[in-house]
Amino acid sequence: MCRFxxxxxxxxxxTQHLAYHQERVxxxxxxxxxxxxxxxxxxxxQVPEKWKTVERVKxxxxxxxxxxxxxxxxxxPRTIRSLRLMxxxxxxxxxxxxxRHLINHLFAQRQSDDDILMVKNGLITDTSYSNVAxxxxxxxxxxxxxxxxxxxxxxxxxxGLLQKAKITxxxxxQFEYCSLINAMLPLGERIVAIDDIRW
Numbered sequence: 001m002c003r004f005x006x007x008x009x010x011x012x013x014x015t016q017h018l019a020y021h022q023e024r025v026x027x028x029x030x031x032x033x034x035x036x037x038x039x040x041x042x043x044x045x046q047v048p049e050k051w052k053t054v055e056r057v058k059x060x061x062x063x064x065x066x067x068x069x070x071x072x073x074x075x076x077p078r079t080i081r082s083l084r085l086m087x088x089x090x091x092x093x094x095x096x097x098x099x100r101h102l103i104n105h106l107f108a109q110r111q112s113d114d115d116i117l118m119v120k121n122g123l124i125t126d127t128s129y130s131n132v133a134x135x136x137x138x139x140x141x142x143x144x145x146x147x148x149x150x151x152x153x154x155x156x157x158x159x160g161l162l163q164k165a166k167i168t169x170x171x172x173x174q175f176e177y178c179s180l181i182n183a184m185l186p187l188g189e190r191i192v193a194i195d196d197i198r199w
Contacts, residue, residue: 001064002032003098008045008059009183010072013052015045015059016183020151025063028095035065048072058184062098075184080127082196083178084113085169089121093147103128117178117197118147124167130180133162133187137176140187141165152181161187172197 006025009016022041029035044067051057051072062069086106093103103118107128110116117132118125124143126132131150133140142153144164156162172194180190 003062003064003068004028004032005096005098006041006061006063007096007183008061009075010047010051010054010057010059012055013047015047017151017155018042018045020155021183023154024096024149024151025061029063029065032095033065039063039067045070056184077185077190078114080114080180080190080192082113082198083115083117083127083192084110085119085124085197085199086110086116087119091118091120091147094149096148113198115180119169120147122168124169124172127180130182130185133179133181134167134172134175135177135179136174139163140179141167141175142181143167150182152183152185152187156181156187169199 006021008021018041025041026038045059054074056075058073058075060071061067086109088106091102106118107116115127117127123145125147131142131146131153133142140162142162142164144166146153153162175194177191177193178197179188181187
């Protein structure tokens with residue numbers, strides 16, 4: 001049976017933006033496993049006392065029909081200063097599958113860069129572990145069709161902080177920098193200069 005991963009941010013004992021994670025878990029189980037009964041994350045996720053005073057904690061949930069594993073760890077952001085553009089026109093990762101073998105294979109080809117920025121059918125999508133947003137000096141744009149529709153991306157779109165756009169590698173010079181975004185990384189916290197995104 002397919003296994004999925006959901007990563008949630010816990011700040012000082014409080015799980016962040018739980019509704020967006022609940023929606024994605026329910027959508028994945030329904031679309032792939034044909035299970036309509038939701039997993040009640042608010043009841044199943046109990047933050048242990050030892051983590052309630054830590055500023056930022058990563059909660060990792062492995063699930064399929066049921067939750068298989070829940071783990072907590074202090075979040076230590078990766079240093080990302082450069083991205084390698086990595087084309088692959090048939091890659092599929094529209095649900096957060098535990099099986100990431102193709103992404104890992106592409107990541108291994110990043111050479112001296114810190115991460116990859118995947119390009120599908122000529123359009124920029126995601127890094128190996130995050131959605132992305134590009135700042136043009138006035139507003140933020142995010143690829144209109146990411147490999148994985150992230151929960152933070154969805155929330156930022158709902159809040160009007162992101163706009164969808166078709167972005168090709170040739171469009172990059174019109175932007176100032178790129179921000180990696182996911183449940184653990186707020187918009188603007190981990191940025192990469194456009195000059196440090198290369199083939």
